[in-house]
Amino acid sequence: MAKVLMKGNEAIAEAAIRAGCEAYFGYPITPQTEVLEYMSARMPALGRAFVQAESELGAVNMLYGAACTGARAMTTTSSPGFSLMQEGLSYIACSEVPAVVVNIMRGGPGLGNIQPSQGDYFQMTKGGGHGDYSPIVLAPSTVQETVDLVILAFDLADKYRQPVYVIADGMIGQMMEPVELPELKPPQRPERPWALTGAKGRPRNIITSLQLDPPTLEKVNLRLQEIYKRIRESEQRHEEYMTDDADLLMVAYGTAARIVKTSIAQARRDGLKAGLFRPITVNPYPYDALRKAAERAKRVLVVELSAGQMLEDVRLAVMDRRPIHFFGKMGGVVPMPEDIVDAMKKAMAEA
């Protein structure tokens, strides 16, 4: 199929449609709103469900309802909206129903601003809502990769019957790039014996996250942990870029990783051999792969559009085997490649 030039947010919407998304629920919030707008035209035209919800609480619970019937369903939002969704996402995880959520992160905390940020990393990768759950979180750094990961998100949500998040930011949501999309096909549902579709010719199904008896709730939790273990074993993804001869291993995801690639080219022109380790799944985090990559380098420099959140996972992976440095920008400030090159040189000089 030929490539088309698309804005990130519109590509997210079309990718979901191509992945067989039967229902979309959303609430306007910048810098994500184009997904909602795009879906408002496309979904009804295809005979699929679209609702502009009254709030993100409404949207996430519509998502929960649609997911309970076994439909492929999605909501998209931006940081403050993602905060509101945490209640529903905890229920979705415990109920073991598949659901896809895209967060186009913006500057925070509070109302913050509408510029790109990576300040929701903790909230997205460590659960975010109440209780012990651990959603899969996919981190694209280009519009094409966003398309691919939105489609993957639906497949993983189905496979593990868990919420799957795509963590992107205003830069990716608002940027136009050429993308290739799979063909449009009617949605197909695999066998979902657990779904609430009316108890015709089968015993009735109940979907609940309530277990008043502690040993029973413990069993539910143990089953969830078993799912997360399988996910950790099979779903870790990352990219390595020029790491073979790198003295300085950069670690970054999403928009930060894009900028770091440019910084690496500049640094190498100045004789600083740097490479990039880019986690694609930030949960499950590719700890072992990162440890191995770090051990081939002399130093590690983490770059984020935050105060240093993924930094904690890098420390867990590398421990004290290599010195770890950090460069971050907050408040929607996006660093220039030169700013990062300076940080790289400084890190290597701190011997």
Add this chain to the structure above:
Amino acid sequence: MSEVKEEKIVFQRPKALCDVVTHYCPGCLHGVVHRVIAEVIDELGIQEITVGIAPVGCSVLAYNYIATDFAEAAHGRAPAMATGMKRVHPELVVFTYQGDGDLAAIGTNELIHAATRGENITTIFINNAIYGMTGGQMAPTTLPGQVTTSTPTGRDTKLAGFPVRVCELVSTLEGSAYIVRRSAYNPSEIRKLKAAIKTAFQVQMAGLGYSLVEVVSNCPTNWGMTPLESLKWLQENMLAYYPLGDYKVKDSVKELMAKK
């Protein structure tokens, strides 16, 4: 050997009601309302296409009693969940079962917007003027002066505001089609309640819009009364503030009812 004589069954447990002991307190009307819903489901023959959504509150375990597919919602969010289900499966009959705290406090937003969108779903709203499960705190429908564990000297409207009249509120919304208030304090009222729930489900099945049946109910345990005292208190106090009646019956619903 004596001949086996076929008897005519005149009364039995509805198929849509599970054969289990409920967890409800003695004298609580939840059981009665559950049974009425189950009878309606049987009579309409919709057990295999119905999905219920339980609230957070005393009826959180409603899925153990009404024998259809069931989900358990987050506190107040049942109408949003029902919206998600119904939009992808319009052929299903989707109903929410909610108490006053769930529906008229934490879930007001979800209620209002499901109604105003005219979602083809049905809500059974149990109003007993108190938070039962958490032990008797003030509800959005607690009457002025009513003593609860969080209004120990009685609900002072200067501090705690006024009770919400849900039917009156929701009936103003264009998307609402059938909004009525009933009770269940005696057999005659129970029969009227059953007729209303049946109509509400039929309104949904005909795609006429949002339907809500409020049930003015009791809570002997947290009101600190015997079951009979609670039914008397309900009639003497609740009905004055929450008059029974039809608050919204759209013309399309009247036409439907005339046909039935």
